[in-house]
Amino acid sequence: MRKPTWIVKTEKLPIKDPNDVVIARQRVRVWALDLKLSLVDQTKIVTAASELARNTLEHGGGGEMEISEVTDGIRRGVRLAFSDHGPGIPDIKLALSDGYTSKQGMGLGLGGSKRLMNDFTIETEVGKGTLITATRWK
Amino acid sequence: MERIPILRMGNLLLVTIQVDMHDKLALTLQDDLTAKIADLGAKGVLIDISSLEIVDSFIGRTLANIASMARVLDAQTVVVGMQPAVAITLVELGMSLPGIRTALNVESGMEYLQQTTSPDLSEEADVDRED
Numbered sequence: 001m002r003k004p005t006w007i008v009k010t011e012k013l014p015i016k017d018p019n020d021v022v023i024a025r026q027r028v029r030v031w032a033l034d035l036k037l038s039l040v041d042q043t044k045i046v047t048a049a050s051e052l053a054r055n056t057l058e059h060g061g062g063g064e065m066e067i068s069e070v071t072d073g074i075r076r077g078v079r080l081a082f083s084d085h086g087p088g089i090p091d092i093k094l095a096l097s098d099g100y101t102s103k104q105g106m107g108l109g110l111g112g113s114k115r116l117m118n119d120f121t122i123e124t125e126v127g128k129g130t131l132i133t134a135t136r137w138k
Numbered sequence: 139m140e141r142i143p144i145l146r147m148g149n150l151l152l153v154t155i156q157v158d159m160h161d162k163l164a165l166t167l168q169d170d171l172t173a174k175i176a177d178l179g180a181k182g183v184l185i186d187i188s189s190l191e192i193v194d195s196f197i198g199r200t201l202a203n204i205a206s207m208a209r210v211l212d213a214q215t216v217v218v219g220m221q222p223a224v225a226i227t228l229v230e231l232g233m234s235l236p237g238i239r240t241a242l243n244v245e246s247g248m249e250y251l252q253q254t255t256s257p258d259l260s261e262e263a264d265v266d267r268e269d
């Protein structure tokens with residue numbers, strides 16, 4: 001069973017154009033530094049943010065990112081939530097597999113960011129949109 | 139338009155990526171480098187990424203594209219200075235940077251390029267000969 005998670009604080013950012021992806025990376029870095037994550041963990045979460053933000057933009061047609069500091073009562077962590085009202089993901093398992101891309105990417109972003117984060121959930125409905133939530137615990 | 143400068147040193151091209159690149163800038167660099175290699179007949183390309191705090195799949199793909207484009211134009215590419223945290227993250231992301239030669243720093247990258255970019259064209263290259 002998953003422990004309940006409390007949100008300590010939150011920030012929302014639009015993911016509407018390529019420059020927003022750059023800003024998203026920079027803001028996630030600030031939050032990771034605030035929480036004093038190790039340099040490797042900072043690098044992992046910022047890289048995952050970059051992948052997921054780009055997916056929100058390119059596949060989801062734009063959306064937003066919510067960064068939160070969360071706690072389960074024992075640990076603290078940074079949680080990223082990417083939402084869009086795009087086409088949704090018809091086959092999550094396929095989308096997560098390395099090398100699968102519906103465009104001309106490398107197909108590493110989704111599966112790779114799952115590996116880079118600790119908790120990772122995909123909620124999606126075809127024709128409605130996608131919400132990807134990923135947490136890195138300290 | 140914003141561009142990443144490309145320096146020329148003999149038959150080598152040097153690029154230092156110092157900004158958090160947005161995707162368009164990375165693509166511009168790819169185009170600029172390809173054009174410069176062709177125009178100048180450059181034999182080697184050195185890309186210093188020591189200031190890059192992350193390399194994601196997009197930047198990784200851009201580096202791989204540059205290397206394969208350069209190879210078609212008969213030039214070698216070496217990527218230098220990747221931070222250890224970036225290298226660890228890249229592996230976990232699943233990117234192996236296929237076909238990209240890497241070196242620890244600019245000095246060893248230059249050494250590699252000077253060795254591999256045909257010493258028979260020595261009128262162009264200024265290598266010290268002390269023997």
Ligand SMILES: Nc1ncnc2c1ncn2[C@@H]1O[C@H](COP(=O)(O)OP(=O)(O)OP(=O)(O)O)[C@@H](O)[C@H]1O
Pocket residue numbers: 051055056059060084086087088089095096100101102103104105106107108109110111112130195196
């Ligand atoms: N937000 C999203 N909305 C709709 N489809 C998505 C979304 N995110 C990912 N996908 C689907 O999942 C596939 C795999 O995503 P992934 O990030 O792994 O690869 P990619 O974006 O195609 O290439 P890369 O990230 O390596 O450049 C995408 O090609 C796309 O079909």
Ligand SMILES: [Mg+2]
Pocket residue numbers: 051054055105108109110
């Ligand atoms: Mg992607």
